[in-house]
Amino acid sequence: MAADEKNTPEHDAREIPIEGAEEKECGGAECASAAPEAPEEAVQAEDAAAEDEVSEEAEDIAVEAEAVVADAERVAAAEAEAAAMKDRYLRLQAEWDNYRKRTAEEAADMKIRAAEKLMEDVLPVLDDFERAIAHAEQNGEEGLLDGVKAISSKITQVFAKHGLQVIDPAGEAFDALEHQAVATVPDESIPDETVAQVYQKGYRLGKKVLRPAMVTISSGGPKREAEEE
Known part of the structure; x- marks a missing residue:
């Protein structure tokens, strides 16, 4: 009767509790669920950082x-x-x-x-x-x-x-713009540098002198007044 009691399931079911045995025997999915989640969060953080970097590069490229x-x-x-x-x-x-x-x-x-x-x-x-x-x-x-x-x-x-005008300056004051002096004639009776004789008439077209008159001019006479000049 004592031997049968030893072989009964109740006897098998009873186990002697050992301190710390549950922690050692823990394994499988339960242990995995109980493990800390720090590595997964680090991966997620790295992925987020990579996404941000890619996003910045994309913005720079844009x-x-x-x-x-x-x-x-x-x-x-x-x-x-x-x-x-x-x-x-x-x-x-x-x-x-x-x-x-x-x-x-x-x-x-x-x-x-x-x-x-x-x-x-x-x-x-x-x-x-x-x-x-x-x-x-x-x-x-x-x-x-x-x-x-x-x-x-x-x-x-x-x-x-x-429009052609004749330049015939006999007796007039000598004008270098319209007359060409070819000789001087001493004459004290008329003002100095007066046209004494016209050898060849000149011609003017409008304001342009086509040909100056060839003349002789007097010398030795009184100076011509400024008003006459």
Whole structure:
């Protein structure tokens, strides 16, 4: 009866508690759940840091990409502006060439028209010369001088009509802008540097002197007053 009691389940179920045995025998999922969670949090922190770093790099790349796009747009705008300016320059150059050619043609036409008008006015004078020569050949030289004088007066009027003025400064003060002194003549009766004689008349067209008059001037006389100068 005592042996049977030893082999009963109740006897097997009873165990002698050993201090610290539960901690040693702990294992499997329960031990895993009881372990500290510090390593997993560190991994999560590392992942978060990596994500932040990737995000910052992505933002930097985006900023650089925007800068590259902006530079490309500025370059494209500058190229377009340069092309427009080049086209404008070529157009202006063509317009200037056309204007220069047109102005040259107009100036040539004006010169021809002016010459035509002058020749039309001079033709009657040439006719008078031919008549005077024919008259002298038929009737001798009688009256030839009067005819030449009349023709000279007539042609002077024609030239004056076109703006030509005669420079005949006899007795006037010498003017280096319109007169050319070829000699000096001592004369105390008239003011110094007075035109004594005109060897060749000069001509002026408007304000421009075409040819100065060739003259002799006096010397030795009194100085000309400033008011007369």
